Amino acid sequence: MEHLTTWLLILTPLAFFVWGIVLYNRLVTLRQRAQNGWAQIDVQLQRRHDLIPNLVETVKAYLTHERETLEAVIRARQNAVAAQTAAHAATQRPRSSGIPDRDTMAHLAEAESALGGMLSRLFALAEAYPDLKATANVQALFEALTTTENRIAFARQAYNDSVTAYNTHREQFPDLLIAQAFAFPELPLWEASDRSQLETPPPVRLS
Amino acid sequence: MRDFFAQQERALRASRTLLLAFAGAIVLTGILCYPIVLLFADTPLTTGKWWDPPLFFTTVAAVAFTLFVLSAGKRWQLARMDAGALAEWLGAEPLAPDTQSLTATRYRHVTEEIAIAAGIPCPQLYVIPREPTINAFAAGRNLSQTAIAVTEGALQRLTRTELQGIVAHEIAHIVHGDMRLNWHLVAWLYGLELFTNFGRALLTDGPQHSSTPRFWRSLHRSVQYRQRQLLGLFLVGIGSLTHFMAQMIRAAITRQREFLADATAVQLTRNPTGLAQALRKAANDRASLLAFVPAEAVHLFLIAPVRWGGFPSHPPLGDRIRRLEGTTTAPLPPGAYLEPLEPDEALWVLQHIAAHGTGVLLVRNEPHATKRQTDDVSESPPQTQTVRLKSNIGLHPDSTKKRLTIQEWREQLPPSIQQALYHPQSATQLTVDLVGTSRIPAAWRYPLALLLIPTLQRLSKPERKMLLANLKQKIGTLPDRTRYHLLLWLLFRNSLHSPQARSPFLPGRMRQHLATLLSVTAVLGGENPAMQKQRFLKVVAQSAHPDLLWQPPESLTPQAIEAALDALRAAPPSLRHLALQLCVALVTADGLVHPHEWGWLATVSTLLESPVPLLDYLPDPHTKGQTGDTQP
Incomplete structure (x- = not known):
């Protein structure tokens, strides 16, 4: 009987300890997944920023009457690049989780959403220029832009899914205890306000 | 999803x-x-x-x-x-x-x-x-x-x-x-x-x-x-x-x-x-x-x-x-419609149905089609943008028209309807809508019904019975019941109901039933009653039965039409063939066959189990006087 009590005294804390390790590892895995998701978004945003100068250069010859739109696209891109640089800087700070904090993220999401709005406007404009759409070079560029836009959307979806899973675990008991003890931060969702886009529908010319 | x-x-x-x-x-x-x-x-x-x-x-x-x-x-x-x-x-x-x-x-x-x-x-x-x-x-x-x-x-x-x-x-x-x-x-x-x-x-x-x-x-x-x-x-x-x-x-x-x-x-x-x-x-x-x-x-x-x-x-x-x-079906957009067909095209369509099940060929007029030059202004139907018939044999001598197979027509329907066409349960819903509401454009009714029938036939026997009972009740309660509803009902009843015992052939009543059938067909032409009667009398006068009596529209009750069709089903093939030929003559008398008219012909043809007359029998609309009777 005494043996049993001794064993219980040894084994119970051990069991809790092992359980704690399992919980900790799960949180780390989830955080890792969210970080991967963020890296994927970052890559795709970079890709978008790299594509735009090339695109503007190519369509400029056709869209001579759309100078303002093209300039707006360039401006939106510059804003987005600046926001991305700020986000990079935020992740380099000490004790960062590798993902920008909420405010930086919101700022970047805003800038990217504005850029996305301008691009969809450019798409709509291009519809009105059949000879532009027919050029093989432009077709390839638009295909590249479409896939980048889709990748951003999918990467955002994957990132938000993984962040939600992580945050849910982080706030639930008993993971909560581990998260508190080891300072697992809450991660921000990528929430672009698409409303500005909806309120100003892109002008489509029927000529 | x-x-x-x-x-x-x-x-x-x-x-x-x-x-x-x-x-x-x-x-x-x-x-x-x-x-x-x-x-x-x-x-x-x-x-x-x-x-x-x-x-x-x-x-x-x-x-x-x-x-x-x-x-x-x-x-x-x-x-x-x-x-x-x-x-x-x-x-x-x-x-x-x-x-x-x-x-x-x-x-x-x-x-x-x-x-x-x-x-x-x-x-x-x-x-x-x-x-x-x-x-x-x-x-x-x-x-x-x-x-x-x-x-x-x-x-x-x-x-x-x-x-x-x-x-x-x-x-x-x-x-x-x-x-x-x-x-x-x-x-x-x-x-x-x-x-x-x-x-x-x-x-x-x-x-x-x-x-x-x-x-x-x-x-x-x-x-x-x-x-x-x-x-x-x-x-x-x-x-x-x-x-x-x-x-x-x-x-x-x-x-x-x-x-x-x-x-x-x-x-x-x-x-x-x-x-x-x-x-x-x-x-x-x-x-x-x-x-x-x-x-x-x-x-x-x-x-x-x-x-x-x-x-x-x-x-x-x-x-x-x-x-x-x-499974939700969205309402139909307005403005989708089928153009009326020329008689030769309509008959071609009907024969196509008979030969290939649902492989119907529909014809749509392009907007720039030439205006119809009517022989007789009083007889011209309300539609003006139709093409003059050039030949009574063969299809589409006119290159301004576009052919649509029924499959292509189906693909132009809203996705919700297309989807309903695939599945018996939603097809049932659509059928009830088709008969019971005016949401669906009139010209769509027959093609849609023809597309629905193969799907509905996959229902079990009790389900089909229930659907028919449901349709009958629905039609009975409609305030603005028209003949379209009755025709649709007959089409569905005939294709979903296993053929019931035939009523005995009573030669004495045949004359009356034939007159009823032809009167209905004439009424479907859609002009004023005087014109309908005139066309009926013209066609009947040239047939082998010039003494058939015109039945005024008010006497054409659903019961009377149903009884006429059931009785004619029991008639010998030659009489059924004659009935169908007279129907064709009536429908083509004005040189145009509207979608509801060819739908009606298809219904009568299936109900009477008699094929639609061959193209060679086709009346030439340019010589309107000779339309009508071609004795077998």
Whole structure:
């Protein structure tokens, strides 16, 4: 009987300890997944920023009457690049989780959403220029832009899914205890306000 | 499909249950072997003991282990093949990495996008060349080593969104590990097959050649011939039974995995329409070059290219599309309509229906068609934009018209309606709408009804009866009941109701019934009553029965029309043929056949079981005086 009590005294804390390790590892895995998701978004945003100068250069010859739109696209891109640089800087700070904090993220999401709005406007404009759409070079560029836009959307979806899973675990008991003890931060969702886009529908010319 | 997670859960639960059932079939093989072991061990005869738990469990375990060993070779063979080799074995070619064509780039981009959404490395890309149908498959042992292939037809014919849908379906198969699951199932099936073959070998007296292994021959010598036969018979029986069960369960599992992949594809793309539209396009495909795909690879495909054995590996396309699109039917947009046809075209359409079921050809006038030059202004129908008839034989002498097959017409319908056409339950709903409301444009009614009938015929007999009762009641309560409703009702009743006992042929009443039928037909022309009567009298005067009496519209009650048609059904063929010819003469008298008129002719033709007169009989509308009677 005494043996049993001794064993219980040894084994119970051990069991809790092992359980704690399992919980900790799960949180780390989830955080890792969210970080991967963020890296994927970052890559795709970079890709978008790299594509735009090339695109503007190519369509400029056709869209001579759309100078303002093209300039707006360039401006939106510059804003987005600046926001991305700020986000990079935020992740380099000490004790960062590798993902920008909420405010930086919101700022970047805003800038990217504005850029996305301008691009969809450019798409709509291009519809009105059949000879532009027919050029093989432009077709390839638009295909590249479409896939980048889709990748951003999918990467955002994957990132938000993984962040939600992580945050849910982080706030639930008993993971909560581990998260508190080891300072697992809450991660921000990528929430672009698409409303500005909806309120100003892109002008489509029927000529 | 709004709730794709619920759909996934449903499919996953179903496939888990089925996997248990599959394991059950394997265990059942062992359980069935127990009596044989008892019999051959002679224990019950000596000890009288029939239930021996240790022996029972040993038998079950031994049989299951034997099946496992028998299936190991197949499992190894299947698992050894790497994704690329499998793709090439199935006739696919790798997509050249430096291809700059737009379709190839798009395919590569779409796959990379979905791989990001699924969080897996991008699979190797393959194309099935020279294959015109829409199809795709996925292969791979594990997530790091996978391949997907799509047909050249899919690359050429699908839009970007649709291609995204089918690629997402294939990637969903990869994510769920369906390839691996299936090797195991196929391997177990193979084990059961070997088991049966062993029994068969015992039955057929076994191999006696000198080349057979010695232990086999000694085994044969040691067991009595009769016992050997008995054992073989048992093993063949057990093996065949469980093999059959396992095959059925495996097909059910792969069907559930298809639903699962569809639901996951929606989760990945957040867009059910892409995949649904792609499946729709594929539903009309014929003549695939993929007909020689081996049985163990059929489950890999998006759409089963060929059906092996009795159990379909994929759910019906209609069911998949229905689950993707949900079941709500949206109201019809206004302004969609069919143009009236020229008489020759209308008759051609009707004969086409008779010959090919629903393969109707509809004709639509282009807006710039020339105005009709009417011979008689008073007789011209309200439509002005129709084309003058040039010839009474052959179709479309006029190049300003566009032909539409009924399939093409169907594709122009709103997606909700197209979807309703596939599925009996929603088709029932649509039928009730068709008869009961004025939401559906009048010109659509007959073509829609003709499209609906094949689907409705898939309903069970009680369901069809209930639908008809429902329709009858609905029509009875309509405040603005018109003859269209009655005609639709008759069309549905006739095609959904098994032919009832014919009423006896009463020659004395035939004259009255014929007059009723012709009056209805004349009334459908749609002008003022005086004109209807005038046309009726003109046609009747030239027929063999000039004494037929005009029935005023108010006397044409539904009961009277129904009774007339039922009575004429019992008439001799020559009389039915005459009735139909007179109807044609009435309908074509004004040189135009409206959609509701050809719908009516089709109804009468099916009701009277008499073909629509041939084109040679066709009246020439330029010489209106001679329209009408052509005695048989």
